[in-house]
Amino acid sequence: MNGTITHQFGRAFTGQGEKNIYTDLINEARKVYFIKSPPTFKLSELFRQVGYHYVKRGYDIEWFYDPLHEDTIEATFVRGNRILFIQAAHPISFEPKYYGSTHHVISFYEAYDESKLREHGGFLREKTLHSEQWLAKALETLTNAKKLHDDWEVPYVKGMDWEGFDAQAKTLFDETFTTLKFNKTPNRSHRLMGTLTPQGAKDHFASLTKGVKRRIFIKGYPGGGKSTLMKGFAEKAESVGLDTQWGWCGLDCNSIDYVWLPELQTILFDSTAPHEYEPERSGDEIYDVRKFRDLNEEDQKLVDGIVTRYKEEILHATEYLQVYCTDDETIRETLDACVNNYKWAEIEDDLFRKIDNSSIYK
Template identity: 85%
Template sequence: MNGTITHQFGRAFTGQGEKNIYTDLINEARKVYFIKSPPTFKLSDLFKQVGYHYVKRGYDIEWFYDPLHTDVIEATYVKSNRILFIQASHPVSFEPKYYGSTHHVISFYEAYDEQKLREHGGFLREKTLHSEQWLAKALQTLTTAKNIHDEWEVPYVDGMDWNGFDTQAEALFADTFTTLKFNKPSQRHHRLMGTLTPEGPKDHFDSLTKGVKRRIFIKGYPGSGKSTLMKRFGEHAESLGLDTQWGWCGLDRNSIDYVWLPELQTILFDSTSPHEYEPERSGDEIYDVKKFRELNENEGLLVDGIIGRYREVIVHAIEYLQVYCTDDETIRETLDTCVNNYKWQEIEMNLFQKIDNSSISK
């Protein structure tokens, strides 16, 4: 029987800069293969091959996608074996700590033709400098968006019925946890469900929750305590010995979009724009916090103005990401013309031999 594939993002463009969960994933893994190469699209195919290698043998895996090129895979994680294969030199560089034991480096640099690289060197340098400028503009614009979003929260925070909010939260906790208590330490894992991309906001909610029995859709306004509630929910679960998975927000790196409790098959999820979903199957329910704050007419006009400014800034951020994406695509495609495919395939074969030998030695 084949294993399952879950889709996630590994990085996000946020209002506080670029965020990734790869360091957490490296720490979570039992064994890590650090795959090193210049910027390339070819590693995505390798991560697919590795993923299918394990899926066909009954292992569940996760694929982590590039937020710039949303069909490009940056890492494959074999969940039950806790084996991670990660692109470790571009666009984020990671170095192994545990040489000779659980960390292994696979380098594709020797598969590049030095003469061809020199021929394209000047063009690649110019294009890289140009792309970095557009990424900086995109991130600066997202910082502006985050500041406007903070402004959007103020009218709701000031008038919330927090007593009613807390009473409803207590009922949720009592209903979910009852008298559960596990005699074991909890484990917290970190993921990124969604992010802003050159095509607009994207997420992998359907993939993440395809096997979850209870999905709780939080409906609320900015500043209505959704992220705080989910953090409290996760921390309470951990105090009972339950494992948790925290899905971090794609705009605010300090906020979360969901908490998943694998042992209870329950997810508490921020179901508001830009990842707004509705119940559609048995086990789905709405958790409404909108009812704890009603705006008057003047407050509504104020919020409408903020929303307009926020959406305009997000459009500009997307436009900048599109230019950055085009430059990055050109860089990768140019470098891919410099690859000696025979040497590349040889390195790939050596990697799969290591994988097979590792399986045999267990």
């Protein structure tokens, strides 16, 4: 029987800069293969083939995608035996800590033709400097958007019926956990719900929840306590010994968009824009906290003005990411043209031999 494939983002462009969960993933893994090379599209196909290699042997895997380039994979994580294959070069850079034991390096640098690199060196430098300027503009604009989102929350926070909110939360906690108690130390993992891309806001909610029996869709307003509720839900789950997965927000690094409890097959999910979904199958339910706050006319007018400016900033950030993406694509394609494909294939074959000859399946 084949394993399953779950699609995820490993990085996000947020109001606090670029965020990734790869450090958490490295810590979660039992064994890590750090795959090093210049910026390239070629590693994506390698990660895809590595994933299929394990899926055909019955392992569940996760693919982590580049937020700039659709269908470009940056890492493959094998869940069952916690093996991670990760691109450890631009635009993410990681160094192994445990040489000779659980961390291994596979380098593709020697597969590049030095004469071709020198031929394109000046162009690549100029294009890289240009791309970095557009990325900086995108991140600066997202910082402005985050500040506006904070302002958006204020009118809702000040008028919330927090007693009613807490009472409803207690009911949810009681019916979910009842008398559960597991005699084990819970594991906490970290993922990203989604991110802003050159095509707009994207997420992998459908892939993440395809096998989840109970999906709880939270409906609320900014500042309405959704993230606080989910953190409390996760902490309660951990207090009774349940494993948790925290899905972090793609705009605010301190906020979460979902909590998944794999042992209960339950996910609590922030189902508001830009990732707004509705129940569509058995086991889906709505958890509505909008009823705990109604805006008066003055506050509504204030919110409407903030929302308009917020959407404008997100639109500008998306446009800047589009320019950055175009530059980055050119850089990768130029470098890929400098590859000695025979040498590249030899290094790939050596990686698969290492996989097959190790105790990786045990």
